Amino acid sequence: MADDSENTLILTLDTGAVTIRLRPDLAPGHVERIKELAREGFYDGVVFHRVIPGFMAQGGDPTGTGGGGSPKPNLKAEFNREPHVRGVCSMARTPDPNSANSQFFICFDDARFLDGQYTVWGEVTHGMDAVDALPVGEPPTSPGKIVSARVGADV
Numbered sequence: 001m002a003d004d005s006e007n008t009l010i011l012t013l014d015t016g017a018v019t020i021r022l023r024p025d026l027a028p029g030h031v032e033r034i035k036e037l038a039r040e041g042f043y044d045g046v047v048f049h050r051v052i053p054g055f056m057a058q059g060g061d062p063t064g065t066g067g068g069g070s071p072k073p074n075l076k077a078e079f080n081r082e083p084h085v086r087g088v089c090s091m092a093r094t095p096d097p098n099s100a101n102s103q104f105f106i107c108f109d110d111a112r113f114l115d116g117q118y119t120v121w122g123e124v125t126h127g128m129d130a131v132d133a134l135p136v137g138e139p140p141t142s143p144g145k146i147v148s149a150r151v152g153a154d155v
Helices: 028-039 128-132
Strands: 008-013 016-022 048-052 056-059 088-091 104-107 120-126 146-151
Touching: 008 028, 016 028, 016 128, 028 120, 028 146, 120 128
Parallel strands: none
Antiparallel strands: 008 016, 008 146, 016 120, 048 056, 056 104, 088 104, 088 120
Protein backbone atom coordinates (compact mmCIF):
# COMPACT_ATOMS: atom_id res chain seq x y z
CA MET A 1 0.00 0.00 0.00
CA ALA A 2 1.25 3.49 -0.86
CA ASP A 3 2.31 5.85 1.90
CA ASP A 4 -0.80 7.55 3.29
CA SER A 5 0.32 10.03 5.93
CA GLU A 6 -3.25 11.28 6.52
CA ASN A 7 -4.14 7.75 7.64
CA THR A 8 -1.05 7.15 9.76
CA LEU A 9 -0.98 7.68 13.51
CA ILE A 10 2.38 8.16 15.22
CA LEU A 11 2.34 7.42 18.94
CA THR A 12 5.42 8.40 20.87
CA LEU A 13 5.29 6.28 24.02
CA ASP A 14 7.73 6.58 26.89
CA THR A 15 8.92 3.12 25.73
CA GLY A 16 9.46 4.12 22.06
CA ALA A 17 7.75 5.12 18.83
CA VAL A 18 4.76 3.27 17.36
CA THR A 19 3.36 3.72 13.85
CA ILE A 20 -0.24 2.73 13.24
CA ARG A 21 -1.89 2.40 9.84
CA LEU A 22 -5.40 3.77 10.22
CA ARG A 23 -8.17 1.85 8.49
CA PRO A 24 -10.95 4.22 7.35
CA ASP A 25 -12.05 1.43 4.98
CA LEU A 26 -13.09 -0.56 8.09
CA ALA A 27 -14.21 2.15 10.53
CA PRO A 28 -14.43 5.65 9.02
CA GLY A 29 -16.13 7.22 12.05
CA HIS A 30 -13.65 5.76 14.52
CA VAL A 31 -10.64 6.76 12.42
CA GLU A 32 -12.02 10.29 12.15
CA ARG A 33 -12.41 10.43 15.97
CA ILE A 34 -8.87 9.12 16.62
CA LYS A 35 -7.41 11.72 14.22
CA GLU A 36 -9.55 14.50 15.72
CA LEU A 37 -8.45 13.65 19.28
CA ALA A 38 -4.80 13.31 18.23
CA ARG A 39 -4.91 16.69 16.50
CA GLU A 40 -6.39 18.27 19.64
CA GLY A 41 -3.58 16.82 21.78
CA PHE A 42 -6.13 14.80 23.76
CA TYR A 43 -3.95 11.67 24.01
CA ASP A 44 -0.74 13.50 25.00
CA GLY A 45 0.27 12.37 28.49
CA VAL A 46 -2.50 9.75 28.76
CA VAL A 47 -1.45 6.42 30.33
CA PHE A 48 -2.05 2.79 29.44
CA HIS A 49 -4.17 1.92 32.48
CA ARG A 50 -4.70 -1.77 31.65
CA VAL A 51 -1.87 -3.90 30.28
CA ILE A 52 -2.43 -7.66 30.25
CA PRO A 53 0.43 -9.82 28.89
CA GLY A 54 -0.64 -12.06 26.03
CA PHE A 55 -3.83 -10.04 25.56
CA MET A 56 -3.72 -6.26 25.13
CA ALA A 57 -2.68 -2.78 26.28
CA GLN A 58 -5.54 -0.33 26.84
CA GLY A 59 -5.30 3.45 27.05
CA GLY A 60 -7.05 6.61 25.95
CA ASP A 61 -8.74 7.51 29.23
CA PRO A 62 -7.60 10.94 30.45
CA THR A 63 -8.47 9.98 34.06
CA GLY A 64 -6.22 6.89 33.87
CA THR A 65 -8.92 4.80 35.58
CA GLY A 66 -10.64 3.10 32.66
CA GLY A 67 -13.86 4.98 33.37
CA GLY A 68 -13.27 8.19 31.44
CA GLY A 69 -13.35 9.46 27.90
CA SER A 70 -13.44 12.58 25.80
CA PRO A 71 -16.25 15.15 26.06
CA LYS A 72 -17.31 14.17 22.52
CA PRO A 73 -20.40 12.01 21.93
CA ASN A 74 -19.97 8.24 21.92
CA LEU A 75 -19.50 6.54 18.56
CA LYS A 76 -21.89 4.23 16.75
CA ALA A 77 -20.36 0.75 16.49
CA GLU A 78 -18.55 -0.04 13.25
CA PHE A 79 -17.93 -3.73 13.89
CA ASN A 80 -16.08 -5.41 11.03
CA ARG A 81 -14.59 -8.74 10.06
CA GLU A 82 -10.97 -7.75 10.68
CA PRO A 83 -9.40 -10.28 13.09
CA HIS A 84 -8.09 -9.25 16.50
CA VAL A 85 -4.49 -10.43 16.17
CA ARG A 86 -1.08 -9.09 17.25
CA GLY A 87 -0.75 -5.38 16.48
CA VAL A 88 -4.44 -4.75 15.79
CA CYS A 89 -5.87 -1.53 17.27
CA SER A 90 -9.48 -1.64 18.37
CA MET A 91 -11.85 0.58 20.32
CA ALA A 92 -12.73 -0.14 23.94
CA ARG A 93 -16.35 0.22 25.03
CA THR A 94 -18.84 -0.60 27.78
CA PRO A 95 -21.39 -3.42 27.31
CA ASP A 96 -23.32 -0.93 25.11
CA PRO A 97 -22.06 -1.55 21.54
CA ASN A 98 -22.42 2.18 20.75
CA SER A 99 -20.31 3.44 23.69
CA ALA A 100 -16.80 3.73 22.20
CA ASN A 101 -15.41 7.21 22.78
CA SER A 102 -11.63 7.68 23.19
CA GLN A 103 -10.31 4.50 24.82
CA PHE A 104 -8.59 1.95 22.62
CA PHE A 105 -6.48 -1.16 22.92
CA ILE A 106 -3.62 -2.74 21.02
CA CYS A 107 -3.56 -6.54 20.88
CA PHE A 108 -0.38 -8.29 22.03
CA ASP A 109 -1.52 -11.62 20.66
CA ASP A 110 -4.42 -13.47 19.06
CA ALA A 111 -7.70 -12.28 20.66
CA ARG A 112 -10.10 -13.63 18.03
CA PHE A 113 -12.86 -14.04 20.64
CA LEU A 114 -13.29 -10.24 20.29
CA ASP A 115 -13.90 -10.42 16.53
CA GLY A 116 -17.12 -8.76 15.41
CA GLN A 117 -17.77 -7.30 18.88
CA TYR A 118 -15.27 -4.42 18.94
CA THR A 119 -14.38 -1.92 16.21
CA VAL A 120 -10.97 -2.50 14.62
CA TRP A 121 -9.63 0.84 13.35
CA GLY A 122 -5.94 0.27 12.72
CA GLU A 123 -2.84 -1.88 12.94
CA VAL A 124 0.67 -1.33 14.23
CA THR A 125 3.13 -1.34 11.32
CA HIS A 126 6.28 -0.38 13.30
CA GLY A 127 7.19 -0.25 16.96
CA MET A 128 5.31 -3.19 18.44
CA ASP A 129 8.39 -3.65 20.68
CA ALA A 130 7.48 -0.34 22.37
CA VAL A 131 3.97 -1.67 23.05
CA ASP A 132 5.44 -4.94 24.37
CA ALA A 133 7.62 -2.89 26.77
CA LEU A 134 4.69 -1.14 28.49
CA PRO A 135 4.49 -1.77 32.25
CA VAL A 136 2.01 -4.54 33.11
CA GLY A 137 -0.96 -4.30 35.46
CA GLU A 138 -4.60 -3.31 35.95
CA PRO A 139 -3.50 -0.60 36.57
CA PRO A 140 0.29 -0.81 36.35
CA THR A 141 2.14 0.57 39.40
CA SER A 142 3.97 3.04 37.13
CA PRO A 143 1.93 3.06 33.91
CA GLY A 144 3.48 3.67 30.51
CA LYS A 145 2.15 6.69 28.72
CA ILE A 146 1.55 8.31 25.38
CA VAL A 147 3.99 11.21 25.25
CA SER A 148 2.36 12.40 22.01
CA ALA A 149 -0.08 11.20 19.36
CA ARG A 150 0.16 12.80 15.93
CA VAL A 151 -1.38 12.22 12.52
CA GLY A 152 1.44 11.54 10.06
CA ALA A 153 0.35 14.33 7.70
CA ASP A 154 0.87 16.86 10.51
CA VAL A 155 4.43 15.83 11.39
